[in-house]
Each structure stands twice: as C-alpha cells, then as structure tokens.
Amino acid sequence: MNPPAAPQSRRERLRAETSAEIKDIALKLLGEGGPDAISLRAIAREMGMTAGAIYGYYENRDTLVTALITDVYGTLLDTAEAARDKVPATDPAGRIVAWGMAVRAWALANPEGFRLIYGDPVPGYRPPAEGPVAEAGHRACAALTGLVAAAWPKARKLQSATSAWSDFDPALVAQVREEFPGLPPEALALSLRVWARMHGPVSLEVYGHLGRQSRDLTALYRAELADLVRSLGL
Structure with a gap:
C-alpha cells in the first residue's frame, strides 16, 4: 500500500x-x-x-499549449471511457453509442477544448513527437480501434473495400498491430471511418453549422449513431 x-x-x-x-x-x-x-x-x-x-x-507559448492539450484531451478520454465502460463488453453496439454520446456531450460543454484538439491548429505550434500529447493520441486511437475490434466479427462481412497496411501511417500501423495483433488493415480503415462519422456531426454542431437545420440535434446525432451501428451489422 x-x-x-x-x-x-x-x-x-x-x-x-x-x-x-x-x-x-x-x-x-x-x-x-x-x-x-x-x-x-x-x-x-x-x-x-x-x-x-x-x-x-x-x-513559452508552446509549453502552455502542450499542457492545455494534455489536460483537455485527458479529460475528454476519461469521460468517453467512463461512459463506454458502463456498458457491458458483450454489447459492442451499446459501447459505440455510449462513446459517441459522451464525446458530443463533453464537446458541447467544453467547446473551446474541443476546438483546441480537433479544430484549427494553433499557428506555429508543433506538438512534441513524444510525451503526453502523443500518449493521449495513442490512447484515443486504441480506444476507437478497440470499439471496432469488438464489432469486427460481424462487421467484416459487410466491408467491401480492401486495404493494405501500406495505406496508413507506419507509426499508426505499428501501434494497432501491437495492441490488436489479429486485426486486419480493413479494420483499421473502418476505425478511421467510424471516427469520422462520430466526430463529423459533433464538429459541425460545435462550430454552429447545424443549429438552423435541425430543432433536435440530439435526436439527429442519435440517429447517426444508430445508422453507424447498423452499418456494422450490430
């Protein structure tokens, strides 16, 4: 102790x-x-x-930005992982929906933080190749890939596109192959598409591009997640 x-x-x-x-x-x-x-x-x-x-x-400013991203990214991932883990591992669809809804709720409550991570880059800022910012990115990648890995037994038969490991960044490939050794490159491609579908509507909402088009953005996002889950065969 x-x-x-x-x-x-x-x-x-x-x-x-x-x-x-x-x-x-x-x-x-x-x-x-x-x-x-x-x-x-x-x-x-x-x-x-x-x-x-x-x-x-x-x-200097970059040291501050690095500290900000580390704090904000860590809080977002803590929130999303906690929501995911409230759903049993035997329910991959529910875990995907829980993750997406948690990310959206956090982003709406912390729009500045969301913009810092996923919005316009801070001019001249380059995150360190190693350190807490890179570790947060790896953690996010592992979590999203893990969601797809759990869905892959049903999702793989619905994937028509073929991918090769050479299609992706070598560092990303190394991470995924180490953490998910049985996962093929098509699953990594699917992970990136799932990420895009989850984050795209959230980004549009945070930046104010959906408010005039829908009176119930929560229902719209839930419908998007439901369609995403169906596209995975879940």
Whole structure:
C-alpha cells in the first residue's frame, strides 16, 4: 500500500491555482479570438501580471499549449471511457453509442477544448513527437480501434473495400498491430471511418453549422449513431 501523499505547501497550492487560471484564460482567449489569440502576454494582461511572471509558470507559448492539450484531451478520454465502460463488453453496439454520446456531450460543454484538439491548429505550434500529447493520441486511437475490434466479427462481412497496411501511417500501423495483433488493415480503415462519422456531426454542431437545420440535434446525432451501428451489422 502506497503511503499517503504529503500535503501541498501553501506556495505549492498557490502555484497550482495560478497555473490552472492561466490555462482557463488561454481557453477563454481561444474561444473569443481563435487559436491566434493564445499568447502569454495576452494572458498576463488578463491576470494583471507581468509577462515575465507568466514565464515563471510556462517557458513559452508552446509549453502552455502542450499542457492545455494534455489536460483537455485527458479529460475528454476519461469521460468517453467512463461512459463506454458502463456498458457491458458483450454489447459492442451499446459501447459505440455510449462513446459517441459522451464525446458530443463533453464537446458541447467544453467547446473551446474541443476546438483546441480537433479544430484549427494553433499557428506555429508543433506538438512534441513524444510525451503526453502523443500518449493521449495513442490512447484515443486504441480506444476507437478497440470499439471496432469488438464489432469486427460481424462487421467484416459487410466491408467491401480492401486495404493494405501500406495505406496508413507506419507509426499508426505499428501501434494497432501491437495492441490488436489479429486485426486486419480493413479494420483499421473502418476505425478511421467510424471516427469520422462520430466526430463529423459533433464538429459541425460545435462550430454552429447545424443549429438552423435541425430543432433536435440530439435526436439527429442519435440517429447517426444508430445508422453507424447498423452499418456494422450490430
């Protein structure tokens, strides 16, 4: 049994609170002005701090963006995985629907976070090749591929298109073949299509492109997920 963590000092608590406030303001600026609006100087002005003081928390803007994406992506995946795991593993259709509905609910409650992950890229930002952002992407990929892997015994007979491993990014192929060794490339292609069908309507809704077309966007999305499940033979 691990010993209880030592309580934070007052200085540590204040630093954690300030760091969290910096992230909150960065997301607020993103929501108001788009990716270009995220800058340490702008955040410093909002907080009544000097730019130099902000640099004591984040080395540069990219370090802040990396921390933001790590937090936001992790929260989204925690939410989706928790919803999925409430449905028995013997119900792959229910787990797909639960995942999709959880992602949509989270995105509508956290539109700035959704835009940070799936919207316009922050100009000039390149996520580190290794580290928490890459790990979150791998986690998302594994979860979505796992949903399709559970459906594959019924879905495979409905797939007419053929795929080869060479059609995909080598790093993605290596990950999928390691985590799902029995899965063929056609299943990976299906995973990407399932992801597109889940996220496409959510993205349109978050960016305000569906509001005028439907009075019940929840029902519209549920219908899309139901059709997706039927297309998998579930």
